[in-house]
Amino acid sequence: MTRNKKLGVGALAAAALAGAIYFAVRANPELEVERRGGTLRAILRDEPTGFNRYLGPADNSKELLAQVLHDRLVRVNRATDALEPRLAERWTAEPDGVTHTISLRPGVTFSDGAPFTSADVLFAFEAVYSKAANSAIGTSLTIGGKPLEVTAPDAATVRIRFPSPFGPGVRVLDNLPILPRHKLEPALRNGTFKEAWGLTTPAAEMPGLGPFVIESYLPGRTLTLARNPRYWKKDDRGRQLPYLDRLEFQIVADMNVEILQLESGAVDLMFSDLRPEDYASLRRLEGQGRVRLVDAGISLDPPMFWFNLDPAAKASDPRRGWLQATDFRRALSHAIDREAIVKTLYLGAAVPAFGPVTPANQTWYVSDLPRYGYDPAAARARLFDLGLTDSNGDDLLEDKAGQPVRFSIVTNRGNTIRERTVAVMQEQFRKIGVTMDVVMLERGALIQRIISKDYDTVYFGTESTSRDPSSNLDFWTSSGGFHVWNMGQAKPATDWERRIDELMVQQVAASDLAERQRLFAEVQRIFAENIPVIYVTAPRVTVALGPRVLNATPAPIRPTVLWNSESLAVRPEGS
Amino acid sequence: MTRVGQALVVLWIAAGAFAPVLAPNPPAAQFEFPYAPPMRPRIIDADGHWRAPFVYGIRVRSLIERTYEIDTTRPVPLVWFSNGRFVSTADPSTPLLLLGSDAINRDVFARLLYGARASLGVAIVAGVCALLIGAIAGAAAGYAGGWIDDVVMRAADLLILLPAIYIVLALRAVMPLTLEFHQVFWLMAVILGLVGWPHVARPVRAIVASESRREYVEAARAVGAGPGRIVLRHLVPAAGHALITQATLLLPAFVLAEATLSFVGLGFPDPAASWGTMLLEAGRNVRAVSEYPWMLAPAVAIILFVLGLHLSAGDGRRGEPLTDTSLGAK
């Protein structure tokens, strides 16, 4: 009896211990996380177009590869939005508000053993500002069209002078990957920069500072990267990063193939986040343990439904009286049942959106802005006030001239969720008597229409990579190239746009974060009232991972997972 | 077999023609249930009692996983010939979804019927164009030989190789932004017909060239038959087999090409239904298809239609399709 009791107690204790160990292991994923070695198999959507990140505008593959092959002075943590030191060990702002002194991390070398010095930083700026590069990075590193002034007092120090006060400060340096001067400088000097680091350049000629280096490339098939043995970063316990031996990219153009490969275990990581239409079926796969779905939070870039507000573009259009009226847009916003769209099209994996800044952008989001939410009665009232009534009894509205209230929306074929959202809005607008003709164009043709301002309205979206409004001036200011509803204005067409321009100038120059937030909240309020762009939904970004992937911290910005490739790890194959 | 084939073809054409009556719901109507499974009309209820034809409504089990269950507590009777529709349900909140619903809650069956109008219409008009031009051009090339042959066949090669997408893109750019259904219809039919004829002309030319040196043609020529008569009476029929085979290949290709055209901006305007765009939508998400197999209904429809076409072109007497018009026609 006693013996039995003892046995029982012993068994209980053993069970408790086992349980404790089990939970300790589970609760402390680091035990697994720090597993070194192994190959992570990921996907590139597009064939790489070259390995010289300084050249030309960005494309998906270029941006992703720059993240894993190169490093930068500072990094904005994609998940937390915090500024982290990378190649810069520390930095100080001078009292003049425009100069920053940056101390470089000592002892850092490129993967070929050459030391990293301030000369590399100077070269990086020179390259992206050069005509030969025609780089979008160069454009992003200008303030009001003027470049930064960069000097190097010594090999370990860089001094950066902004042309005018700039609130975000050294954050913008996140845009600039540092490539090796000793390999690229000759090309820049002798005019062959455009051909430098093409797809046929031997891998040994392309060293980097990033966690991985190119090992081999089979055009159209795979790009294999290997660990950079000289990578500067160590983990908390002083172990050399990255954990992975290899990062292997398969070039997969089709999203179907990508998902099926993930399902069959041929790859561990998808290139992009999950489309809402794949969500339900991947949830079921998750139930079978074949994938893991991680919610990376709400997207930072909600798709936009905007109106052509250029007065010149619609000058001879008899509909301009109501088509460009603010109340017309408010009425349509009232007519959109965003909850229904979230429920049926996104299966709940989205939130209704009322502005360009989503709740995911914690630093800049303002919750108490004016919104024109679902309210068909209010929609009808506003349309009535505009003189739009059903004069002939066909359940559809006509304007004062008796012409039907009818406009077109252009979107691109191929983006399923956008196509569906437009189809649902078309039906919702029909219920308040407004006819919206849906026109699907191929992407290039659509962009051509937007640039030439030849459309009524557009439903489209792009992805920016920054949360800070001063990096999105091309959207906010009236002269901007991405001020979509009326791009590149010589001088602001409306008073409210003029006001936003002024506020943004102050916002960019202010150095105090609270002051910048206050100014930007005012911008958002003006924007919400005038509603040049109607927002419908902000999807939740969901990332699907293979079961082998460890230590992923997905972010709602691309690349969702590989932005911190150095600390990713995998379970050994077959475990 | 021929009868079966003809029945299939007639059935589809009738389905398209009478879509407004046959479809239980309007093709653009959006209901409450995305990817709802097909409903089965029943006459025996869950308790084993017989009753007039009815369906059970569905209710959502999990929206996030898009699973539904049958609501056996709520039988909804079917009504016949009401509101100008052949059959529908008595309760508008429970629509009759014979083939389930698509991603934005529309009736797949209704869209299939309406899609038959658009897709079969375009494919048939374009197919007839392609066959006519192809047969004439191919026969002319094969019979006349020489420079006519060269010019016609090189033109055919050219058309097969042209990046037609650019033509469509350029064409689309100069057209008005919004296009009406009938404009899209005729434009598509013409484009597809023009792109399709070389595929017909090649085999016809080969057969005609070979046949025109045969004894019976020489004989016809000897008795004074003109070239027109020889080509029409003897040579084109000799190529009949190849014509039908090519038609069978062209029709499904045209239905799909219509989806490609819609990709470059020349599609039927929403919310009009077409088989091509329905298929495109299914093809874009293979995983979804495996879970909602009714999304493949347009593929089955295309296959059934072409099958019918093929069978009805056959020769019922011998049970072997397509041989009566084959090579050595008399």
Added chain:
Amino acid sequence: MRSSLVRRIIRRLFFAVLLVLFVSSIAVVLARLAPGGIGEDLLTPPEVRARIRAEFELDRPLPVFYLHWLGRLVRFDLGTSFVYGRPVGELVRDRAANTALLASTALAIATLIGIPLGVLTASHRRGILPAVVRGASVVALSTPPILTALVMVLIASRTGWLPVGGMGTVWHLVIPALALAFPVGATLERLQAGATTETLRQPFMLAALARGVPRSLLVWRHSFRASLVPVLGIYGVIVGTIFSGSFAVEIVTNWPGLGRLMLDALFARDVHLVAGCAVAGSFFLAVGTLAADVALSLVDPRLGEST
């Protein structure tokens, strides 16, 4: 007859060159006329866009652009791809080899399956097997390759029997080659069946049968001869069809071929690359039709007389 064949081949080669010139010229002109252009993206700053246009001479008038392109073409220079920044010739060569591998495998499978099955269905009217083959081939004819490929890819991912997409081992070739081969094989089966039936009805066949020659021997030997003309006649088209049909299959199965390259180039408005792909395509078609033609005139010398 020999010399006429040689003359014929030379003639065809001349036309093939003309075809390449024509197709690629039209591709260049149309690509310039189509809306949109390289580097046109909303997030690309306007000044970067303008510089890209200048760099690729897209700001020049179309005739000037075209003449420059033509000038390079006669020196066998296909220009540089805007997107990849690499010579078009190189890019196209790699991918064309992959497509050729895929297409020839598909063609071989289609021939090996289609021709014998055609003889089978025509010579055995009754029985389950011929009926099944007939039905299957009509279904295969009516199913676009992209659907077949999609279904096979789905099955492969579920069962793990075959790799899903990509290129590497022989197994990667199975799905795209089969998807392309099915409709072609069915076409050949139907043509062969028609020809065989026709042969069986010829008086000399009946006479031979009456003499006691085994039926199966007659069928196999003579039906091949009879079917050669229509089958070879259609081979020329098939080469073109496989080339144009392969792009859908290449995308679904992630095969790094010419079709995928061309589609990417089309949508990126990579003018030189599109023209380069068109050159490769016309080369394939020219070789295919030429080979079919030569074979045709060897089989049926009467055809050679015409030209």
